[in-house]
Amino acid sequence: MRWAVITFPGSCDDHDVFDSLKSDLGQQVKFLWHKEELKGNFDCIVLPGGFSYGDYLRCGAVARFSPIMRGVVKFAQSGGLVLGICNGFQILCESGLLPGALVRNAGLQFVCQQVYLRVEEIDTPFTGGLKKGQLLRLPVKHGEGCYYADAKTLERMHKNRQILLRYVDSKGKITATANPNGSLENIAGVCNEGRNVFGLMPHPEDACSKILGGDDGARIFMSIAAACAERARRHA
């Protein structure tokens, strides 16, 4: 399986994704530079967290115009897997690859903490290796992670079961205190209608090793790897 991680100017977690995939999970992974056109064959492209262009404008609003994004959009449209984490999620929303938007946290402060997430849907390549209702413990760290979508969009997302992760308490209940940023319906991660583009605010790459406090993040990456292996097997 071939992974790619895009470095935008201001990406911070690009190395985190790269190192976790390579060192902790033994995956093949390559960096891509935002100024270049998308070249090469990849199974999954990751848009990492960070502060592309300093987030001085709306988060992700400038990065979506980076030359490489033309190729990413085409890649997604042709069924390629795209994963956006934190700032990457914001860029995917700005690009129109994912519905909704991420706005300032309800508490108006940057929030860095561990959260519990409940897996809501498992018929996607990103969550296929998980169980419905399973809890994951991952860190969040963002100032603009409050998920918002208008009523019509949300209804469509419900209908298509596009909400993959929700913030919950340690018992798996959706509560206001378990929601770190005021996200609508405690939404932490969503996919597109084609189920091949996934964005989430928590950081799976920061939880791929027991010594760092947990390896639930690895479960998401390994889901993707398994799905790709399955695809390859079917195509072969």
Add this chain to the structure above:
Amino acid sequence: MLEPAREEFPQPRVSPEIVAKHGLTPDEYQKIVKALGREPTYTELGVFSVMWSEHCSYKSSRYYLKNLPTEGPYVLQGPGENAGVVDIGGGLAVAFKMESHNHPSFIEPYQGAATGVGGILRDIFTMGARPIASLNSLRFGSIDHPRTRYLLSGVVAGIGGYGNCIGVPTVGGECYFDACYNANILVNAFTLGIVKKKRIFTGIAKGAGNPVMYVGSKTGRDGIHGATMASESFSEEKEQRRPTVQVGDPFTEKLLLEACLELMEKDFIIGIQDMGAAGLTSSSTEMAGRGGCGIELDLSTVPLREKGMTPYEILLSESQERMLLVAKKGTEDAIKKIFDKWDLDAVVVGRVTDDQQFHALWQGEEVARIPIRMLTKDAPVYQRPATRPANHEQIQQLDLSSVAEPSDLSAAFKQLLASPNIASKEWIYRQYDHFVRTNTVVAPGADAAVIRIKGTKKGLALTVDGNSRYCYLDPYVGGVLAVVEAARNLACVGARPIGLTDCLNFGSPENPEVMWQFAQVIQGMRAACLALNVPVVSGNVSFYNETDGVPIHPTPTIGMVGILDKVERLVTPWFKSSGDVVVMLGRTREELGGSEYLQWLHGLTRGTPPWIDLKMEQAVQRCCLEAIDQGMLRSAHDISDGGLAVALAECCIGGPEKPLGVRVQTHEMIRADALLFSESQSRIIVSLEEEDMGRLQEIGTRHNVPVQQIGVVGGTRFSIQPLVQLPLEELKSIWSNGLQARLK
């Protein structure tokens, strides 16, 4: 353009008033005239004023600083460079330093703190090291002071805003509130970076004819005379100094960081230095000073943010996110190509010369020519008068019989737990990204943060520490305690110290009483460093932290780095499982002088700080380290502010996992409040399985350290029989909300 260049900018004649405005004394001015053999121009006066400012020249502190031990077998770079560097084996080294940004943070808390972080990050990556962890040490006025909330919110947001955006985790820190900081807050920022031993860079200029290049942001008018401002006390009018606070741009710094590290992979540069305080002037002259050469700058080539900037302004601007480097001749285009990739300016602005002069040109005309020595090695050094403060004996008097013991000790304990100095600092650190770079093994909230070193089995432990109340009551002992407590924090996670950096925050050096405090603190630090064998590898002095003649308490903050040979052996402060026995290493004395309890409950900052025996301290630390090495400890936590009761509470509720209760029995024959809240030194609470108790006793006996079994982990209550009884949830809620509730 027929006008001659000279008339494009004002060059006022240098008068005694102008000299005074530049913070130079008449004597210093005479020294300049004598050495130059003429009157300086206005531009030259500006250069002297920043280079001879306290901030840049260390003129009042240098005489004392040389007493600090700076050498050790693993020190690769001691003080005098942008950061200290220590060998950690396997071809790797760590670069670290702490720096103050006190004055700007008081004037403009968000930008002041943000640029403090930006500055220390540049100090680290200029050495060729990738920054991998930051910490900070903060001091604010009384929590009830009307400005404290605004300053705290701004500073914390600023530190987060910069550190988060650049992708360096903030893994720890400390924060204290005391009325002595009402008008002078302290913001000390620490960063550590990792570097291959073979790829360490320094701030040196060498090789006549080599190009001097300017990289990073453009130069604007911000921060002019920032260094001079940091070398003066505050008074009411100085609150109007906002324009001298720089504005940070962490995005540009992120690009600069990546571009510089990419450049350093190549063999193109001789030396590199960050343009921090006193900007282009200090970076160019210090680099030339270290290389024993001269430097010529053509100021007309400096990239500018706005039109009409004068040579004076260009030389003194403290615009952020800029670096100066000396390149090998012929590599200019290759260097430009790297910076072009990152959308940054890289421009040749001068060259190295062999005449040992600082030479600045503007549109072909000379605007400054000063011997480099005068700006560096020959800057003034003062041995200022130092006298013991008049009230010193009086503040050390403490008659405990006049301090009433609380009738309800549980209530007193609850009150102490809610003190903003004791309560959880989660409100602060949850605003900092402490996960990025996937190295953080122990996040904020423990005695020391721990990060792993990728590609090795090792880990690094990092802590910042300092108790200014102790230093106020006895600056010598306070200096000792700041160092030993930092080392004890490291011992509690299982790390051995390899070096320290310091920020020495004091009032005005022109006040003999402050100077005495300074000299005493240094002597105390020296004694502790020698006893524990920890070298001082870098640091910073911040004087003039006083307002209307009232200085802050002397506040040395110590940033200490330790190494764990096997990171998976680390221990955290929190109890792990019911049934484990709770043991105190060391002994509690009836010492309440300078304690948080005496201040918060009785309103007294009096007495003498806790007694310290450096031999016993070392023995306790060794005992803890040995027990951790043998894998027998489940937890270890230093007893400090708030004493035994607070330390036990933190063991129960401070961790990321589910709280655990404790049942403790005590037998010391001292006052009950002292038993609970005394801050006696050289004590550590550990927990372990009962069957390991014999082995721990054996280690204690060998090191001559008292090993007392005081209780057992478990239950849903916090109980110190027969004094304190509380349900765990109540304890947790008081401690978690103590600070937060006051900030709503």
